[in-house]
Amino acid sequence: MPLKPLSEYDQNGFYCEMLGEAGATEAKLSQLWERLVSYDTQELEDRASEATGELLDLGITFTVYSERDAIDRILPFDIIPRVLSAADWQHIEAGVIQRVTALNLLLQDLYGDGKIVRDGVLPGELIYGNANFRKEMVGYQPPCGTFVHVAGVDLIRDDDGSFLVLEDNARTPSGVSYVVENRHLMQRAFPDLLAGYTVRSVSEYGERLHEKLSEVAPKNKDDPTVVLLSPGVFNSAYFEHIFLAREMGIPLVEGRDLTIKDDCVFMQTVAGMKRVDVIYRRIDDDFLDPDVFNPDSALGVRGLVRAVLAGNVCLANAIGTGVADDKAVYAYMPRIVQYYLGEEAILPNVETHICREPEALAYTLDNLDKLVVKPVGASGGYGIVIGPKASRAELEQCAAQLKAAPEEYISQPMINLSVSPTLTDDGVAPCHVDLRPFAVTGRETWVLPGGLTRVAMKRGSIIVNSSQGGGTKDTWVIDETSP
Amino acid sequence: MTDLLSRYAESLFWFGRYLERTTCLARLLEVQTSFDRGRSNSGNAWSWILTLYDDHDRFRETYGEPTTSTVIRFYVADPKNLGSIVASIRAARENARTLRAVIPMDLWHQVNVFYNRFRDPSPAMLVDQRLSHTCQLIKKECYALEGVADATLYRDVAWSFFQLGLLIERADQMSRLLDVRFAQMRDQADSAQDGLGDFGFWSVLLRSVAAQQAYLRIHPGRRDPESVAKFLIFDPALPRSIVFCSTQLEHLVHGLRRDYGLRGATNVLQKLDDVRQLLDIASNDQNLVRELHSFNDQVQRDLGAVTNELATHFFNPIQAQSEDSGDVVTPGQSQSQGSGTNATQNQSQT
Numbered sequence: 001m002p003l004k005p006l007s008e009y010d011q012n013g014f015y016c017e018m019l020g021e022a023g024a025t026e027a028k029l030s031q032l033w034e035r036l037v038s039y040d041t042q043e044l045e046d047r048a049s050e051a052t053g054e055l056l057d058l059g060i061t062f063t064v065y066s067e068r069d070a071i072d073r074i075l076p077f078d079i080i081p082r083v084l085s086a087a088d089w090q091h092i093e094a095g096v097i098q099r100v101t102a103l104n105l106l107l108q109d110l111y112g113d114g115k116i117v118r119d120g121v122l123p124g125e126l127i128y129g130n131a132n133f134r135k136e137m138v139g140y141q142p143p144c145g146t147f148v149h150v151a152g153v154d155l156i157r158d159d160d161g162s163f164l165v166l167e168d169n170a171r172t173p174s175g176v177s178y179v180v181e182n183r184h185l186m187q188r189a190f191p192d193l194l195a196g197y198t199v200r201s202v203s204e205y206g207e208r209l210h211e212k213l214s215e216v217a218p219k220n221k222d223d224p225t226v227v228l229l230s231p232g233v234f235n236s237a238y239f240e241h242i243f244l245a246r247e248m249g250i251p252l253v254e255g256r257d258l259t260i261k262d263d264c265v266f267m268q269t270v271a272g273m274k275r276v277d278v279i280y281r282r283i284d285d286d287f288l289d290p291d292v293f294n295p296d297s298a299l300g301v302r303g304l305v306r307a308v309l310a311g312n313v314c315l316a317n318a319i320g321t322g323v324a325d326d327k328a329v330y331a332y333m334p335r336i337v338q339y340y341l342g343e344e345a346i347l348p349n350v351e352t353h354i355c356r357e358p359e360a361l362a363y364t365l366d367n368l369d370k371l372v373v374k375p376v377g378a379s380g381g382y383g384i385v386i387g388p389k390a391s392r393a394e395l396e397q398c399a400a401q402l403k404a405a406p407e408e409y410i411s412q413p414m415i416n417l418s419v420s421p422t423l424t425d426d427g428v429a430p431c432h433v434d435l436r437p438f439a440v441t442g443r444e445t446w447v448l449p450g451g452l453t454r455v456a457m458k459r460g461s462i463i464v465n466s467s468q469g470g471g472t473k474d475t476w477v478i479d480e481t482s483p
Numbered sequence: 484m485t486d487l488l489s490r491y492a493e494s495l496f497w498f499g500r501y502l503e504r505t506t507c508l509a510r511l512l513e514v515q516t517s518f519d520r521g522r523s524n525s526g527n528a529w530s531w532i533l534t535l536y537d538d539h540d541r542f543r544e545t546y547g548e549p550t551t552s553t554v555i556r557f558y559v560a561d562p563k564n565l566g567s568i569v570a571s572i573r574a575a576r577e578n579a580r581t582l583r584a585v586i587p588m589d590l591w592h593q594v595n596v597f598y599n600r601f602r603d604p605s606p607a608m609l610v611d612q613r614l615s616h617t618c619q620l621i622k623k624e625c626y627a628l629e630g631v632a633d634a635t636l637y638r639d640v641a642w643s644f645f646q647l648g649l650l651i652e653r654a655d656q657m658s659r660l661l662d663v664r665f666a667q668m669r670d671q672a673d674s675a676q677d678g679l680g681d682f683g684f685w686s687v688l689l690r691s692v693a694a695q696q697a698y699l700r701i702h703p704g705r706r707d708p709e710s711v712a713k714f715l716i717f718d719p720a721l722p723r724s725i726v727f728c729s730t731q732l733e734h735l736v737h738g739l740r741r742d743y744g745l746r747g748a749t750n751v752l753q754k755l756d757d758v759r760q761l762l763d764i765a766s767n768d769q770n771l772v773r774e775l776h777s778f779n780d781q782v783q784r785d786l787g788a789v790t791n792e793l794a795t796h797f798f799n800p801i802q803a804q805s806e807d808s809g810d811v812v813t814p815g816q817s818q819s820q821g822s823g824t825n826a827t828q829n830q831s832q833t
Contacts, residue, residue: 245584
């Protein structure tokens, strides 16, 4: 079957990242569009498969282990870029910085006096009854007041093109390696597509991250030793750990490389024990320290929490940030921004109904077929029920679950995610996308221009998570004047 | 850089060893294939390789009586044989994978492409007519990998540990090969065959260690067993001779102490002194060729001791310290440090 040419692309009534609002008279990015249309679809395919082969050769992969073998898979990569204007980016950047600032102030408060709870803005049981609230950290004051050093704020775009926050990721958000590697791939495979555009660079991420992590070293130590703590080669994000360690030029350590002596952290080198000042950890709280959290964990370091509390080492992100990016706390974010900063949230939330509140539960049950219901604890797109697409039986099951444990769920209206032209098995199709910008915070916050565009490669799907068949695109932030 | 993680040092060492092991085995099989052609159809012509790696028992468990094709499968394509080419490439690549933040991207790229190309050789690559070609390709990939390492790897302690692994394996392989080949010739001589005088035999031995041209340049027209053995053991200019390897090893370990202040290097040097002494005595020994087995035995034992010292002082030093203080020593998770196939039994990435 011949592939459908790009000129027959139809955005299906959604907001399109390339063409703009449905029915717009002129394409938003007309020049880039014309350039793309001029390619033969077969040529696009050929170049795409070449690029994909290169990902395998370079080992930009995640590994799936079976009993017999270890198989390297690549995250599907779409070669048609997603483009953001300078104005869009300015708006996103300001909104993300505001959001991260509020998250850090919230965490300082929650592990400090808890003023926001006493003032009645947040219900206490939502915080103190939350499994991700780590009571061990009460009273902890991290360097620079920063709890969330690396944040990934997931954004989506509505029918009219406005950006909304879907989720805050304040634990160990991943994906930034793909932002950088996708760009390098595009530069090699499609230099002609990029020609003439001034696309903001993403290459300095490692340098900026290292700078911010150095800022939070205990006791303002000059030239601190920063390491990245990984669960090891079997972790599906291992490539990203390698990438980050390499880009920063720091050791990629595992728990077994570290020991604690007198509440200080040391790594075992060929020249003996070397003191460690800052740990960018890519291990969840639960596995960090068997003395305090999961006692069966062999991934972490015994005594690490004591070293943190003694102020001898700084963990990024801090322990206990999971309480702030909870889906239930998310619903309060506009009020949290207002409370600490006295400002309106620059990036609004998706309207959210907190099912623990009786009115919200009643509304959700009455409108189940129009709403998206999400469990508050899960991540990776698991357990989500999309009302308009669910069967009668699925809706009934969902209602029963809601009634049984309403506090476990939130609901949101169905948002039409924007689409972006994407090369699929049967030609270029409108596929739904989201955007995860990455913000890095030491003394201040810096946002990597662009971010990770995830694309739902399955026809009609709105779930972009890589665990559910999602892919990625290169994300350009361009100067308005070019080309 | 002296803040190289101990675990990285160990991975670099084993990356070097597995790479060299692959090179040696591929070259050996390549030469054996050409040599074997037209001479013999029985597995006997190949079973000496089982002796070389001490694999007779493990081989018989799976394959029974050795035949040409099963020995080839066992050493090229059997992933369960941890001493096979596919398993060695895989082990080299797994070690390189943990080193990706340390080694140049080009080096990783090379090893990854190599692995993906040969991870699962098709039966067509192993048939008689193709085997020599396949082994040659593998050998060339190994040379290319060594070349990329040489051209790109930063010359600090990371390079030293990589080279230490490579050179120890190289010396060990040479010693094993001499041992088995000379024993084989003596057996044949005893049974009144053409024995030690077999011109073709020495030619094959020299070719299987890439030393044929060099030997002929130094000894035009000659191919007697004694001069071949001495050349392969003592020639200071032959990159695979035992003396060449031990000299390089000394140089590297001296550097660890002198340039990077690594104190554990002193203990490693002591073990290298043993190797040096053994070689000095042997070079004056009139009966060396007749006593080659005990010499080779000692070489392999001494190299094992060097590896042990490296492990104690650099790879698993926490255990060394707790030994000093009388604490209970837990078994390390290091990769085995012997050589040959038994050596490949465990991998640190468990």
